Amino acid sequence: MHSRVAAVKAPRTHNRRRVTGSSGKRREGRESEPQRPNMSRRAFTSALLFLLVVMMCCGSGGAALAENAPGQEPSPSPSFVWRDTTADETxxxxYAPSLVGLNGGVFAxxxxxxxxxxxxxSCIxxxxxxxxxxxxxDLETTQVKTEVLQKCSSDKEGECLFETAVPTDIQKQxxxxxxxxxTVVEGNDIYMLAGVYINEYVPSCKVDASDAARWGLLLVKGNVSGNEENDQRIYWNNTLSIPCNVIGENDDSLTxxxxxxxxxxxMKxxxxxxxxxxxKKDDTEKDGKNKNVSLIIYTSKDNNDWKLSKGMSADGxxxxxxxxxxxxKLMMMTACDDGRRRVYESGDKGxxxxxxxxxxxxxxGNNQKRHEWGVGSGFSKATIENRDVMLxxxxVYAKKHENENEKGELHLWLTDNTHIVDIxxxxxxxxDVAASSLLxxxxxxxxxxxxxxxxxxxxxKGGGEKPSSLGMVSVLLTEQLKQVKEVLVTWKKVDERVSKLCPSTAATNPSTGNGCSAVKITxxxxGFFSGNFSGNTWRDEYLGVNATVSNKDGGVEKTENGVTxxxxxxxxxxxxxSQGENQLYHFANHxxxxxxxxxxxxxxxxxxxIPLMGVRAGSDGGTKLMELSYGSGKKWQALCSDGTTAEHSSTWDPQRQYQVAIVLRNGKQGSVYVDGQRVCESMRSKLENTESKGISHFYIGGDGVNAENTAGDEGVSVTVRNVLxxxxxxxxxxxSADLEEDIASPSEAPVEQAASQQSRKKSEEQQVPAVSSSHAVGETTGDGGIVRGSGLLPSLLLLLGLWGFAAL
Incomplete structure (x- = not known):
């Protein structure tokens, strides 16, 4: 049995604030834990719940704390010891899994x-x-090495005696x-950050006398000891409190x-x-509940310069x-109470x-039906096959049988920050899986x-809506890693295929201003559709989201680089x-x-x-947002995002190849193009840019409406190739293309049509300069976005035979 004394140094503080709580839901994976009323929905984890139960039993833990006058300096901190659990402690x-790789070994x-x-x-x-x-x-609870952070029996530094048993009088302990x-690994050392909650006579940054609890943050340094596999283990040694003035940087708003x-x-x-x-404190006026936020805290290698990030996620x-x-450049993934997992980027350390x-x-997505709080994701950066990726x-939640509850099946996902594949x-x-970690x-x-x-x-562990307990499982993902490499090889080949579509003359003659060498057209x-079609599935060459083909009466045929x-x-x-819980093309809403x-x-x-290509919106796909159609008289017609229609004055020629495009900017401004010429451009008016009314799907070759009414269309077909x-x-x-007189939709009044036409004309005259190459939309703590654009892509026109275009 081992013990190590660690001086927990409580920093001086002059600012103590009472922490307010609010009623909320328990976190998923914590069903068996005691519940505390009037608690903030997610800030206090299951571990704190256990502690509060203990403190309610202990009773007097916080009385002396409450007696301290505001601004009074705390008393010197006593010493604490990390000790192994005893035979009587099980x-x-x-929960809260973390993986550590050190000296070639892996530790949970x-x-x-x-x-x-x-x-x-609580133990670690x-x-x-x-x-x-x-x-x-499974990690057997009887086999894991478990340590407890506990106060020494002596307050004199250097005279801490190891306590071999749990005192019978709990109130005195x-x-x-x-x-x-x-956890974070640096060199041969392991650093563990943890929330700390103390129940008696121990100064800390925050005090809530009603709960008799004090809380702050601890940094614990550990190392690995032992040569043989069976002997290797982590020992926790130095324990330091994070300075209160660091935690208090956002003290007016956070607790x-x-x-x-x-x-x-x-970081590098x-x-x-x-x-x-x-x-987030004082947030209960919005909906009666305090909101959690995510942020970061960071320090230098010597742990002497702690900083709390000024920025944070959206509320909830x-x-x-x-x-x-x-x-x-940091990326932070969070689980949000709107049912989606939001990912944030920062180039200034938060x-x-x-x-x-x-x-x-x-x-x-999050499974809100199961109250998915506390389900953190495994999130890891790697360089595999000479390509930077994130794992x-x-x-993923599904029912195997109608009479059973949904279970969480853990999936591995691969992304290079553009493509996403479910491995x-x-x-x-x-x-039934909850939180995870990945290494x-x-x-x-x-x-x-x-x-x-x-x-x-x-x-x-255990069935029903309230499983009896939580266990921990480790698994070596050898086969999944092979699949990751196979996907990366495929991505590389598809990139090469798409790049070779650019005419070689342009690639060797950049003086034309449209050379392929200017930018990466990939x-x-x-997503990329070409000739990979069989049955009723048109497969994405990047292995992302496939399209489902309606092949009524054998009306669909595979052709070179496309489908007829x-x-x-x-x-x-x-x-x-319409993909469901996980939407790989969610970006299309913006x-x-x-x-x-x-x-x-x-x-x-x-x-x-007859619809040629378009976008449907709404939870059931019931609203057309934009569309390009062809009809009798060899006319082109575009349905604009404001609900009006526009007819191209030029006609199409049978069997001639045209390049068509539909564009959405900032979730509101839509455009339709034929051979590089803008047929319409307008602000989206039919739907608000919200999750409940987002884009449902794209449709290609038709839209399935009036499928039975084909009289007059016999012998007409459309071939679609190289969809990007x-x-x-x-x-x-x-x-801008020359247009016939705009035709208002039947449901729209002439005055609305005229206003739309004026708006369209004005928008066509505006020139938007290109900006830096980033695909993110800015957000502070709300839902408002600011476009940060993307670089120029003139060579894509050459790839498709278009006149040329630029990315906003």
Whole structure:
């Protein structure tokens, strides 16, 4: 049995504020824990709940604290000791998983609920993970190495005696609760940030006399000891309190700071970054509940310069995970109470955060039905096959049978911050998974030359709506890592294919101003349809989201680099919001460009127009947002985003290839193009840019409406080739097309039509300069966005034979 004395140095503070709580829901994965009324929804984790139960039993813990006058300096801090649990102390729950890779070995770190003689308290559990078996392996609660942070029996520094048993009089034993461990590795050392809650005579940054609790943040330094696998373990040694003036930087607005759980990151400049969660005070006036926010706290290698980020997530976002995507650029994933997981970017260490609406933000959903609080994601940066990628583990919810509850099946996702692929399940089929952590070890790191990907996740034990307890499972993802590499090889090949579509003459003659060498035409290219079609599926060449093809009466045929659709009943649906819980193309609600090469064979004799390509919006896809159609008289017609229609004065020629595009900017401004010329451009008016009324799907070759009414369309078909979907708006430079007189929709009054025409004319005259190459939409703590644009793409016109265009 081991013990190590650690001086917990409480910093001086002059500012103490009472923390207010609010009623809320418990966090998922904590069903078996005691509940505390009037508690902030997510800031206090299960660990704090256990502590509060203990303190309610202890009674007098905070009385002396309340007697301190405001501004009074706290008394000197006593010493504390990390000690192993005794034979009478057992581990009943494991949660808040974290993975640590050190010296070639991998260790699991987790918060544990310990019990002794009916008393519940918190511990920190760790275990060396043997990676030989590819099957999921439970962390046995009887085998994990568990330590408790506890006050010494002597207050004199250097005279701390190890206590071999839990005192029978619990009221006389001050305890320190260490919750939500968040780990970072630097060199040969492990750093663990955790929320600390203390129940007697221990100065801290925050006081709530009604709960008899004091809380702050601790940084614990640990190291690995032991040579053989069975002997290796983590020992926690130096323990330091984060200075109160750091936590108080946002003191007027935040309280209840606690680690995000999982892993932090060591930046390339040596900065240690920990994800952090806090409660926004005085927010109850909005809806009666305090809101959690996510942010970071960071320090230099020597731990002497702590800083709390000035910026934070939107209200209601918790359980942050952080990676350094590029040098100096952090990305933070959070779980938000609007049902989506938001991802933020920061290039200034959190002083400001920008929501990445153009790439990863709101792609993954939360299961609100299950009250998914406390389900943090595994989030890891890696370089695989010479390509920088991010790996994500999150549960996907589904019912295997009608009479059973939804279970969370853990999936691994791969992204390069443009493309996203669901690699597949990680957990066992019968398991119900909550939070997870992920670790990638490159070949040659430490003493182990093997390239490895490891996941650690919470598994609910017991059935029903309230599982009996939480366990922890580790698994070596060897097969999944092979699939990741196969996907990366495919992405590279598709990039090369698309790039070669650019005419070689332009590539060698950049003086034309449209040379392919000027930019990467694959920049921002998310989806690509060509000739990979079979059955009723048109497959995305980037392995993202496939389109479902309606092949009525055999009206769909595969052709070179595309698909031919015959009749109104033949069409393809490419899902966005209709994809369900996880929406890989969620960016399309804000910015997108959909480009295709089309040719029409035959001419309709029936009056009216046949949809060629368009966008539907609304939860049921019931509203057309934009559309390009062709009809009798060889006319083009565009449905504009304001609900009006516009007819191109030029006609189309049978069997000639045209390049058509539909563009959405900032979620509001829509445009339709034919051969680089703008047929219409207007502000979106039919739908607000909200989650409930977002884009449902794209449709290609038709829209399925009036599929039975094909009289007059016999012998007419459209061939669609090389469909490209970009996550940014592109502006074509062919100018405005000559139009026939605008035709108002039947439901619109003439005055609205005239206003729309004036607005369109004005917008066509405006020139928007190009800005920096970023696909994010700015956001502080609300939902408002500011476009930060993307670079020029003149060569895409050459790729498709267009006149040329620029990205806004």
């Amino acid at each position: 581990v009943s729950l494991l 770190v987790a918060e544990a609920q310990c019990r002794s003689n009916g008393f519940i308290f 559990a760790s275990q060396f993970i043997k990676l030989g078996d590819k099957k999921p392996k 001050p305890r320190v609760h260490v919750g939500r461990p968040t 209840g700071h606690i680690g995000g759980g999982g892993s932090g990151v060591t 400049d040596g900065t240690l970054v920990f994800p952090l969660e806090a409660v 976002c918790s359980d942050p995970s952080v990676v350094e995507w590029e040098e100096g 002083d400001s955060w920008t929501e990445a609406l153009g790439t990863l933000s709101r792609v993954w 994500v583990t999150l549960p 597949g399940p990680v957990s066992g089929e019968a398991e 990638y070890k490159s070949a040659g790191s430490g003493n182990n030359n093997n390239e490895e990907l490891i996941a650690l996740y919470e598994k609910k 920049d921002g290219l998310v 659709f015959k009749g109104r009943g033949a069409w393809a649906e490419w899902p966005v919001g 910015n997108f460009t959909l480009v295709a090469t089309v040719s029409i064979d035959g001419e309709p004799t029936k009056e009216g127009f 979907l970009y996550n940014r708006p592109l502006k074509f430079t062919g100018g």
